[in-house]
Amino acid sequence: MNDIDHRVSGNKLDLFHQQEEGAGMVFWHPRGWELYRVLEDYVRARMRRAGFREIRTPQLLARSLWEKSGHWEKFGAAMYSLADAEEGRALCLKPMSCPCHVQVFNQRVRSYRELPVRYSEFGACHRDEPSGSLEGLKRTRAFVQDDAHVFCTEAHIEAEVGRFCSLLRAVYADLGFPDFKVALATRPANRAGSDETWDRAEDALANAARAAGLQFDVLEGEGAFYGPKLEFHLTDSRARSWQCGTIQLDFVLPERLDAEFVSERNERERPVMIHHAVLGSMERFIAMLLEHHEGWLPVWLAPEQVVVATISDANIAYAQEVMQALDEAGVRSVLDSRPERLEKKIVDAREKQVPLLVVAGSRDERDRTISIRMRDGQQVTLSFADGVGHLRLAARQTCAHA
Numbered sequence: 001m002n003d004i005d006h007r008v009s010g011n012k013l014d015l016f017h018q019q020e021e022g023a024g025m026v027f028w029h030p031r032g033w034e035l036y037r038v039l040e041d042y043v044r045a046r047m048r049r050a051g052f053r054e055i056r057t058p059q060l061l062a063r064s065l066w067e068k069s070g071h072w073e074k075f076g077a078a079m080y081s082l083a084d085a086e087e088g089r090a091l092c093l094k095p096m097s098c099p100c101h102v103q104v105f106n107q108r109v110r111s112y113r114e115l116p117v118r119y120s121e122f123g124a125c126h127r128d129e130p131s132g133s134l135e136g137l138k139r140t141r142a143f144v145q146d147d148a149h150v151f152c153t154e155a156h157i158e159a160e161v162g163r164f165c166s167l168l169r170a171v172y173a174d175l176g177f178p179d180f181k182v183a184l185a186t187r188p189a190n191r192a193g194s195d196e197t198w199d200r201a202e203d204a205l206a207n208a209a210r211a212a213g214l215q216f217d218v219l220e221g222e223g224a225f226y227g228p229k230l231e232f233h234l235t236d237s238r239a240r241s242w243q244c245g246t247i248q249l250d251f252v253l254p255e256r257l258d259a260e261f262v263s264e265r266n267e268r269e270r271p272v273m274i275h276h277a278v279l280g281s282m283e284r285f286i287a288m289l290l291e292h293h294e295g296w297l298p299v300w301l302a303p304e305q306v307v308v309a310t311i312s313d314a315n316i317a318y319a320q321e322v323m324q325a326l327d328e329a330g331v332r333s334v335l336d337s338r339p340e341r342l343e344k345k346i347v348d349a350r351e352k353q354v355p356l357l358v359v360a361g362s363r364d365e366r367d368r369t370i371s372i373r374m375r376d377g378q379q380v381t382l383s384f385a386d387g388v389g390h391l392r393l394a395a396r397q398t399c400a401h402a
């Protein structure tokens, strides 16, 4: 493992660990879970603004549902199953949330007037990956997929895809990935649906991507059997490519799971389903963030944004006052009041890759100032209110606005 490996950061920064009893699973530690939650909350807010309603669906469902959806046939070998002895049937842990979202859509009769219906979920998924393929957070057996689905008509596809392309571009820029490649995966030899349907679907994806100002390569024959997709490949600081976002059209699952709506002509019709993911897997994305930024997460993502370091015990009350003001301003800070020299505290904050440090000394207390030390060693002393305001801004500024 080299020192850019996210597993090294995970250990050094005390973010998470893995152990044999839970191979392919993650034990998140407080700092790691803070990072996870910051990322999740950010995506949640973005999705809400993009018109998605968040839902939560079960992890364990009868195998019959997975047989009906077609996942058992395709994914069965990677699905964890167990027997429900009392009911005498097999249950499976979900490998993805798609069929569950159709169940929510199907709970009442839908009118064309309601479409598009948009659901998102941070879906806890399990896949039985071979032990040899497990790799830290990059490849796990338990992961959370930021899964989202739109139920709409063919006429909506272009606008819906365009809206999501813009969302992806904005999110990736905020997270520090201005560079990404887009690929359009087209109809495979073995596929469901007519050629006319595929023509329309591929055109709609291509037009929407172009309208969003994206250039893309075409991957002939690489689409899923149920529809074409756009893949978003992020380029990291070492020029490696990570597939994260997807936009996938699906004409098959609504058919298999009997999704329908009442059309303008008062007839029952099948909606089109669009599968969306922004990050793909939360765990894998965090691995990428750690490797891309070499552990130095941008301030807005850092689990601990500020270390408030005292010079002596006499300054603890002032340090706590600063921390409370920072907390109220939405800045995540931790106290370092150990009986150590300030230099040692600065070194240790760097070691933990905390981007900002506030020195709470007697002079600051007397003058009611806040002395901020940046990652590059620059220092600035501001009035209390200005200092809090400065840190508040630094803590919120995403990479796109830095």
Ligand SMILES: [Zn+2]
Residues within 6 Å of the ligand: 096, 097, 098, 147, 148, 149, 275, 276
């Ligand atoms: Zn899906």
